[in-house]
Amino acid sequence: MVIALAGLVAVMIGVGISRPMQGFADQSRRAGLVDKAVQALDRMARDVRLAVPNSLRSDNGTLELLRAPVGGRYRANLVDGQYQDPPACPAESCRIPFAGPLPLNELSLPASLWMVIYNVGGSSAGNSVWLQQDENDTSSVITPKTTIDLNGDNLELALSGFRFRYASPQHRFYLADKVVGYRCQNGRLLRAEFDSLELSYSYTNAAPIVDRVDCVASSFTYDPGDNTRNGLATLRLTLSEAGETISLLRQVHIDNAP
Template identity: 45%
Template sequence: MILKTDTRRLRGFTLVELVMVIALASVVAVMVSSVLSRPLEGFMAQSRRAELTDMAAIALNRMTRDIRLAVPNSLRVSDSDGDGYGDTLELLPIHEAGRYRANQLPNASGNIDLNSVRYDPPRCPPPPGTCQIEVLSPLDKPRVEESKWMVIYNIGAGGASAPQAGANVWAYGKPGVITPTGVGFGLEPAQPPENKQKLVLSGVQLDGFGFAYASPQHRFYLAKEVVGYKCVTEGGETSLRRASFSDLRAAGTYEYGNARWLVGSVSRCRINYKPGTNTRNALVTIELGVKKGGEEVVLLQQVHVDNAP
């Protein structure tokens, strides 16, 4: 018996039809990918730039906050790598502040005669006398006890490159605008008849110490640390770092190797400081660039500084 197949019921693709479908699908895929690739690349690039902008902005905002809280005329900028641009910013932040009253020295018995002469700028008696300065504004005792230096009328003479001893916080002198390192601070509560809080200064470094200048507004500042920012290059990568120090040193002598990172992948780090004049405030200009993944963002920040001591 011979079986016959009805060819009208058979269905399928020929090789030519299959090749045509594959070719058309490839063309459609290429067209779709070309249309979508640019928006996707733009989105990824924008995301990378936004991340870099946030990294640089956070670092600049931290620097701006410290600059605005600095003791007047305590900012200094130095160039450690010799490329002609500043890469190190150091300052003395205000820890506590207020107004003082011209002080009186104790007599031979250690007591203070309320009718005795008052000294402005304040001065300290020789040992064993106690150095006390009345304050006209309430202070926080724990913050006072944490402090390491007292500053009165720092005029910043000589600038950062060659500070003049006795007239600049970076060069101690006797008399001077800042107390020597190693002085301790305490606060006595208000007592009659003066009813004024008293700053109590202690330490052998105060033997005969006196402040160089009287503040016209009777302002004083207390500080507990030096804060520094520096762009450090290690292993081919540059990072902006922040550190704090407990002593006063010459510019370029602090060590930042173990300082805390603020931002890495720094491509540009330029800091410029223009001291103020009689007609304008001082100005700090910071140019910070961050580069990562083929993207680079450069931010420029300017901070006005009121250096009125």
Template identity: 40%
Template sequence: MSLKPRGFTLVELVMVIALAGLVAVMISTVLGRPMESFAAQSRRAELVDLGAGALQRIARDVRLAVPNSLRVSADGQAVELLLIHSAGRYRPNRNDSDGLRFGEVATNCGSTTADLGCDSVQLLAPSMDLSGARWMVLYNVGAESGGIPLAGSNVWKFANPGVITPSGTTFSLRAGAPAGESLIALGNLPSGGFRFALASPQRRVYLAERVVGYRCQGGELVRYSYEELLDDIPSSPPMGSSPRKVAEHVSQCRFSYRAGTAQRGGLLSLALGIAQAGETLRIIQQVHVDNAP
């Protein structure tokens, strides 16, 4: 008994191909939209992470700013601040004032410090590390007139007397401080010395290390820092400020700042838009700024 050879006819093969194509179309229709939604959700989550991370970085620096040192550019594209190095409470270094004076030429300057030096001050903090400190700030009220910093009461406009020591001032520890305190000597002072214009009611003093800024430019948000005091925010990161990218694909950017009063703190508003792969995300965050000097 012989068996007849069997196989697929052309009609059967065409039907199988047609049915397979129909099944593939049905599967892609059913699963395509969920997969697209998942991919879109992943892109949005990545954008949220990028945007929120960038704004949180700004907020962290703002909380470490010298009181009343925050400033925003006129175009709302940049924000700068003076970063705190360390802080403490001071003992007045003259017997006739609650403030601080340094470097008088007179032999007897009325010093109250442990070394009786005319260029030193005692802080109620043990063995302070002064490396990197560039300025001393005392009771910066951040006064302005028509948006312009006022000399002698704003860190961005130096004066003598004023609220910040001159750029180039050096700081070093001296021996002889009482237990739990640091005796700090100031060097490279101007001829005739330097005097702080105001005394702090809480006797609070700050050491600052550098200016930190954020600017939106060329579709990026960059962070930069430099070591000089400028009257105005520069139109671009200064030479040597080492700008580093914090966020990319920035489609819109806006900073605004409402300075505080004696009754309330300041408020910094941050708006950042990021666009990528057809997705656009806009994040708004507000940071309360404690400006008690």
């Protein structure tokens, strides 16, 4: 009788303790998944906010953008005694004055950059950072990647035979250093940086940002907006582990006024 009662008490205690312990373990697992997803989405949002206007693109679980950590306002440059707006670079060491100062307190200019003025994101060559002009057309919204140095209140570009296609009504320019891409693949969110502008990229050597990702349930979409509202990037990330699933949504408003 004593043994039977002791066994019954042990079973009751085990059942009473196991459920709270299992609940605590499940809650800890969910909290870990949420923390991973939040960190990944925060990083994506930071990159999206640094995108050149109208350079964001998304397709089938891939999000890519041209990152511009530095920007400012330019002034018309002087070529053969005449001021050019949009700026023109007919000779070597093109000089474009800017209304400074550039925000370089914590940033230094990389060795090679693109300069972008009034990227309208059009569908024809030269009207988008992704669609380069052909060899017979030397005008575009983006320069070839080149060395850009600071000389007082001037940007000096090691560039010749080039002219920006459009003048910016607000005289804005952007200095872009990398293409940043995210892709959900094989249960992982990958991040990569690229040094050239291509229509598509390989993510073979991309760094994993977070694992245990449900790539079917996750999505990265982009609405470029119009003349009445900003663009909107919608980032949905779903993570699963041991039967626990969490899904987080982050929306980032994008000022696409070039």
